[in-house]
Amino acid sequence: EDQVTQSPEALRLQEGESSSLNCSYTVSGLRGLFWYRQDPGKGPEFLFTLYSAGEEKEKERLKATLTKKESFLHITAPKPEDSATYLCAVQAHTPLVFGKGTRLSVIA
Amino acid sequence: DAGVIQSPRHEVTEMGQEVTLRCKPISGHNSLFWYRQTMMRGLELLIYFNNNVPIDDSGMPEDRFSAKMPNASFSTLKIQPSEPRDSAVYFCASGGLSGANVLTFGAGSRLTVL
Numbered sequence: 001e002d003q004v005t006q007s008p009e010a011l012r013l014q015e016g017e018s019s020s021l022n023c024s025y026t027v028s029g030l031r032g033l034f035w036y037r038q039d040p041g042k043g044p045e046f047l048f049t050l051y052s053a054g055e056e057k058e059k060e061r062l063k064a065t066l067t068k069k070e071s072f073l074h075i076t077a078p079k080p081e082d083s084a085t086y087l088c089a090v091q092a093h094t095p096l097v098f099g100k101g102t103r104l105s106v107i108a
Numbered sequence: 109d110a111g112v113i114q115s116p117r118h119e120v121t122e123m124g125q126e127v128t129l130r131c132k133p134i135s136g137h138n139s140l141f142w143y144r145q146t147m148m149r150g151l152e153l154l155i156y157f158n159n160n161v162p163i164d165d166s167g168m169p170e171d172r173f174s175a176k177m178p179n180a181s182f183s184t185l186k187i188q189p190s191e192p193r194d195s196a197v198y199f200c201a202s203g204g205l206s207g208a209n210v211l212t213f214g215a216g217s218r219l220t221v222l
Binding site for chain 2: 044046049096098101
């Protein structure tokens with residue numbers, strides 16, 4: 001059974017304080033690892049797809065990386081508008097399986 | 109494009125009542141997914157359709173839950189009878205042919221069963 005574990009559950013950062021979110025996964029035949037952002041009262045919004053170990057993707061202050069067992073979402077010099085829940089999902093032979101997310105709060 | 113449209117946004121009902129949630133996917137997308145989100149369990153897949161055909165409904169918790177997709181532009185998720193443990197946010201998402209793995213989610217329907 002595909003499993004996704006995200007840590008930490010919640011993270012509080014000062015504006016400008018860089019950090020990383022972790023996504024560990026157990027899946028047979030990974031086809032893709034996905035990162036989504038979810039704001040309160042809204043649906044998840046797609047950020048990145050990573051397909052193979054060593055791959056990296058960047059978008060503004062976010063950079064996602066992938067190894068054979070985990071993915072990291074690095075946040076560089078975050079701003080308050082980066083506050084959200086970040087969800088990781090994997091796809092093998094079934095539709096996306098999501099982790100429970102990391103709630104990020106960035107304080108000005 | 110207006111994105112994935114769900115209705116109602118909020119539903120409060122009493123135990124035993126029938127609940128119908130509706131979804132209009134993005135035009136041209138051929139896959140549609142129903143997820144349920146709770147604090148305890150996160151996002152769970154309930155059922156998904158390809159080209160209007162249900163492919164996997166193993167995530168549907170009980171026979172009280174049913175889903176239909178009568179055409180490419182409309183899907184419903186029905187709960188009958190509803191129970192308090194069904195309280196959650198229900199999301200519909202759709203995916204296209206070339207990017208079927210990249211899902212676009214609706215804003216969700218928050219269901220409260222008293």
